[in-house]
Amino acid sequence: MPTPATMNILITLLLFVLPVLFLLSWRRRGSSRKLPPGSLGIPMIGQSFGLLRAMRTNTVEEWLGERVRKYGPISKLTLFGKPTVFIPGQAANKLVFCGDSSKIASKQSSSTCAILGDCNLMELTGQDHKRVRDSIVSFLRPESLKQYVGKMDEEVRKHIELHWQGKERVAALPLMKNLTFNIICSLLFGMEERAEREKFSQSFEIMMEGMLSIPVNLPFTRYNRSLHASSRIQALLKEVVQGKKAKLEQRTATPHQDLITCLLSKRTEENERVMTDKEILHNIMVIMVAGYDISSALITFMLRLLSKNPAVYKAVLQEQEEIAKSKTSGEPLTWEDLAKMKYTWSVAMETLRMVPPVFGGFRVALKDIEYGGYVIPKGWQIFWASNMTGMDGSIFPEPSKFDPSRFENQKSVPPYSFVAFGGGPRICTGNEFARVETLVAIHILVTQYSWELRSDDHYIFDPMPVPTQGLLLWIVPKKEK
Template sequence: MHDFCFTIPYGLILVAGGVIGYLKKGSMASLGGGVGTGLILILAANLSLKAFEKRKNSYFALVLETVIAAVLTWVMGQRYYQTSKIMPAGIVAGISYRWQPYSSQGRMTMLSTLTFTNFNRSDKIIEAQMVTTVKRFHYKNQQKKINNSLSVDIFYLIPFAISSVSLLHYHEHHHHSSPVSDPSFPSPNQEKKSPQRVPPGSLGLPLIGQSLGLLRAMRSNTAEEWLQKRIRKYGPISKMRLFGKPAVFIYGQAANKFVFASDSSNIVNQQVKSVSSILGDRCILELTGEDHKRVRDALVSFLKPESLKQYVGKMDEEVRNHLEMHWHGKQQVDANPNVYEFAEIQVLPLMKTLTFNIICSLLFGVERGTRRDKLANDFRYMIEGMWSVPVNLPFTRYNRSLQASARAQKLLKVLIGEKRVDLEKGASPRQDLITCLLSIRNEKDEQVISEKEIIHNVMLIMVAGYDTSSVLLTFLLRLFANDPAIYAAVLQEQDEIARRKPNGELLTWEDLAKMKYTWKVAMETLRMFPPIFGGFRKVVKDIEYGGYLIPKDWLIFWVTGITQMDDTIFPEPSKFNPSRFENPASLPPYCFIPFGGGPRICPGYEFARIETLVSIHCLVTRFTWKLLCLDNSFSRDPMPVPTKGLPVQISPRKLP
């Protein structure tokens, strides 16, 4: 009976040690290992106590202890270390019954220590010491009877409790270290190469990890500082848990090359669960191999420059209509078109409306009306929940985004059906993106892109174009208001183009080619204020980077801003200098990545360039504006959002 009185406190000590390790060091290894092992001991001790009181059920207790230990050990190994290569501690613990079926110290100590060893599976010394100790228990307990078991065995039990707590506390930063050789306990694997370590850091709480901390930092525009703090603490490579997945954070030119240029047999493009659930699993962000190439080629067939040339005029027309409705319309007084007052508007919401209308018109063929308004509302909700903790509970952002995604997909399915009928009636296959995708067929006259793939990729393009372009335009207008020299140079370039065109004539592809300085200003804005904070890749097999092991199925988390503000790449990075892009080809590769890089570079890059240049031309040649909020700060949610949506006072401008 006394044996069980010491086994249960031993379990409580392990539980307490695990909690202390987590509270003091943020160590999930301490929490998982200590609490799990301690609870195994307590549960097993109680089961064994009941069984021994009845005696005849002792084998039942043996089986229960063995199953409990094996299952919990495996679950914790999978949960906290993403490995199924476990030492069957529970089974070995069961064997300890045969060595000494009536010694609770021997049995419980072996059960707990071998379970703990599972969390430190590379440390052969601990394994050997534990087996030796169990044998010692076996030898000593053979010399006495069960009723005298409260003897010197306790001296072995107490050191185990203390050492286990210490090891659990120490475990977070060293559980993947190379095993230390010890001639007293030779191992058959001692001559093999030491296993690599996963990067330092902490996985944090299950599911949540560091997600909330990152999101808080993004919303307060301190995300780069938040990451720099991790870099100072752990170095340029560290592990974390984001949005339910274990991830490794890397940054810099070499990291970007590793992410964007790696073979798809090592790294594939996979977003966090919140993004993939909202956009769908058949968009090019999720596809790999031949599927990715097939769908990407279909998208590029419409989005390549040669195809987009014919849409410049239509885009110009859409921008002019938007300005007449939302900018000029804000100023007219008493229905007199010649009398104006200074009007106040919020730039960001209007830029979102503009980019959404352009995408709806050119890419989807959806004209103004109720359907476009519904789509706009649903896409706004979708974007809000894309970087959120993927817990699908009512009233959460994630839940609202999923519902909005379902509504948008339903509407797009109806739209695809209408486009298919138009094609059968002889409509041009180049009139919009959806019609183009429906018309692509292989040599067997089969549709190359499935309906599901069309829907998911249309949603991706909508989200990407809707938010990124509107953010870029908003920050350009803020820049022009804050920097008169930059504004004057852009205005001069755009006025020169406008003066050469007959009144009312739409822009052409040739006009865009003359907007070289304006695009350099746009690229410098993208460098300093990238709309996309970062992204994810999935590791499909164990790979090495920077001397560390990145385990299979982990994510790689990369960011844009830290590299683009690196003073070793861009001197005086905080100074706005468009001349950096005088010759974009001279930039070091994988340093300027607002559109990604490698074979997965954004296929909508050229569309975004045309959209930006046409919009800026129309804005600067027709309006002047003054900032009403001098606060130049912004938050990320997940895109950059200026304070109060950038309120400005606008007035019309006539071409000189």
């Protein structure tokens, strides 16, 4: 019988030898499949800090471009705890958004999934994705949104009265976040009490900070703080959902008065709920993030780019003033008014091309995928970046020039080159809501105020684009000019 000392030596050898043998066999298996060029780097960490540093110094386009110059149109690396393949370009966008669903599936980073929940649309696949998506779209389709234009108009005017009137200088981004958050709470979740909204907003900013972080759950890390904030928000949302359930049972609520009530009301032919409470909760989280950060970033950067391009601003102002002249004092905007804002929406699209609120995202390979002469192994992340086509001079000539005319004819934009709202079956469910929200806000702002930049022109990604000092503006009410 081996002595205790011999047993300790054997255990130590096993602990050392087995991982080495596993690593060698994995490498032999990988070498036979011709993996993309590049280095995976340090396990779990890899190139995560490099990407985050590039985002926070607004050099992410250069960082990604250097990878393409060094390794070509496909390369491997490690991001946020997982082996990853980076693929840029139109072909990559087509694979990401319209690829074979048996081979590729939506899958966000580990940190995003943990914070938003594993039943959200970005994680669901197949019939589950279709079932949940159809339920959400039934509320967010244009036919349903028509009735909420007036309510959005009211929220924007209320916001301006509280935060813009009487001021000489404002920070645009924080105010736009405040505005879009209140619109979401009011129109989508039926929260009219400001105190109720405040409970959410206190934790929301903290939660957003850890959305794209290395998933190491240690005290004092962004990821840890974000997880705790997510738990607080989900607990508050559960109370809201329960309250709306009770109102439906008491017949004091109608199915289409807000998104949560609509989702709770959805039934199958067998009279069973279409979505579970967990699915409703996790997808509310996603919609809150999209409506809060993406729309606020779009409106903020439209204000920035309009201030830097006087001719474009003049054309937007002319379009909006024509609409304003057709209204009586205090009369809210209508769906028909929004249909006349074609040039303004072209400005929004060009803003999204130059400063995409979501700079990229992830998918997962469900099987080995052959791409560009290499194999993307099953289980690996696939990372795509929207600015790689948006700022490609061969697709959009003079890409650094702000030129809304690129989008006046949508058919002239090459397929899979503009993916600010995604594409195919994965196109953003809230894109129409974002359009309405943006056009209403811009109409009221340009017809009531003039503004000039009072901060420098820098911005970073954290993970959404954030201008220096929140984009300080010197503002002048039109009636005082």
